[in-house]
Amino acid sequence: MEYDLIIIGGGVAGCAAAVTARQRNLSVLVIYAGDGALGKTKLIDNYPGFPGATGPRLLQALRDHASGMGAHLVRRLVRRVMPMGETFSVLAGNDLYTGRSIILAMGTARVKTLPGEEELVGQGVSYCATCDGMFYKGGTVLVVASDAEAVEEAIYLSTLARVLYVKERPHQTGELPDTIQVLQDKPQAFHLKGEQVALTTDRGELVADGAFVMRPAVAMTQLIPEAQTENGKLVLNSSLQTSLPGIFAAGDITGTPLQAAKAAGEGNIAALSAAKHLILLNNRTKEA
Ligand SMILES: Cc1cc2nc3c(=O)[nH]c(=O)nc-3n(C[C@H](O)[C@H](O)[C@H](O)COP(=O)(O)OP(=O)(O)OC[C@H]3O[C@@H](n4cnc5c(N)ncnc54)[C@H](O)[C@@H]3O)c2cc1C
Structure with missing residues (x-):
């Protein structure tokens, strides 16, 4: 309608x-x-x-x-x-x-964003799995999630790409299938690495074809x-x-x-x- x-x-x-x-x-x-x-x-x-x-x-x-x-x-x-x-x-x-x-x-x-995030919107960072998920078909994507609402989006993305799930804030991820890897890293900043997007964390660096940032606002x-x-x-x-x-x-x-x-x-x-x-x-x- x-x-x-x-x-x-x-x-x-x-x-x-x-x-x-x-x-x-x-x-x-x-x-x-x-x-x-x-x-x-x-x-x-x-x-x-x-x-x-x-x-x-x-x-x-x-x-x-x-x-x-x-x-x-x-x-x-x-x-x-x-x-x-x-x-x-x-x-x-x-x-x-x-x-x-x-x-x-x-x-x-x-809304508090991560350093480097806003600069990379449209160049590897996205807020909308439905809009941009298809761009990463067959690749690897990061899901940077603040709450359990992100679970549904991550499941959708996992039908298209390999998904690495990183929590920006603690939350339950009970419904996530085993194919989605939940990492213990704490996200710190985004930057470009060649044609890929990299997320610096407290444990090192995660590199993927795209990153989806899911927050409740x-x-x-x-x-x-x-x-x-x-x-x-x-x-x-x-x-x-x-x-x-x-x-x-x-x-x-x-x-x-x-x-x-x-x-x-x-x-x-x-x-x-x-x-x-x-x-x-x-x-x-x-x-x-
Ligand atoms: C502690 C406190 C005390 C206050 N005391 C007073 C007072 O005494 N007198 C007074 O006049 N004013 C007071 N205010 C201010 C008053 O509450 C606000 O001015 C008023 O609520 C503003 O109305 P709004 O509709 O613009 O925003 P809000 O009331 O903040 O409503 C915003 C709406 O947008 C929604 N929203 C946001 N982002 C999205 C999104 N992406 N998608 C969908 N929905 C979204 C929210 O869920 C919410 O429904 C106080 C505020 C606070 C926090």
Whole structure:
């Protein structure tokens, strides 16, 4: 199914955007990985209309409101948003969704990368087994994993290549088949070695044809590298549109103040901007 709007993030900004977008009769999918900053907030005393609310209670109320208005909510980590002409493909877990517009509402979750990692994205380092696994058919790949979510990806990769599994953080790997070698190395840094990628570890060096880094969060620059940034922040216009027409942003991801009421307001603005963008797109299609 193609959605009018896909919202990435199910916090205040994402849910507020979903409510307004449904009011404008857009078909809306909200994809969220977890509870974000609001889920960690014990008491939030300055959100209008909810004195003394706890973060989790407010979050539940926001999600109930969004789904009650007809938005679809799914829990998955989005790894990549790909511009495809006038639509966007969104890779979430191993599923692909299509949207005619996007709102980025992922909050401020920081992702710590390994030295050398970002420089090698597209040159041996990948975050998406489904997108890039085939490039390494018959070769050897490293899976650098932070949690058990990586197990499924490693199993898929093992159908294509020999897999060496390295843990960035301790986790259970119970379901891994014996064909996947789980190493005890601690990953430290990436570099190129000829045409291969090398991972320096506390035990030495691991060399492979490609490396897949699997973490429970995705840096914004990996999620949508095509969007223009300045000093690590998305470049936005007054409609909260990014440098890519049809992709908007709202909430903590746009910068300070990191406040729930501001996130809700921006969710509202971004949804109205997305609705306007879709009307212009429809008119252009009719005229053509
Ligand atoms: C301890 C604490 C106390 C606070 N107290 C207050 C207060 O008193 N008053 C106040 O106004 N504000 C307070 N805040 C700030 C407030 O919680 C945030 O400003 C607000 O939650 C921002 O909303 P958001 O929707 O932008 O981001 P978030 O609420 O962080 O939501 C982000 C969403 O994006 C999802 N996500 C991230 N990456 C991905 C991905 N790749 N794929 C899919 N989903 C993804 C997350 O799982 C989450 O659902 C506090 C924050 C903290 C941490």
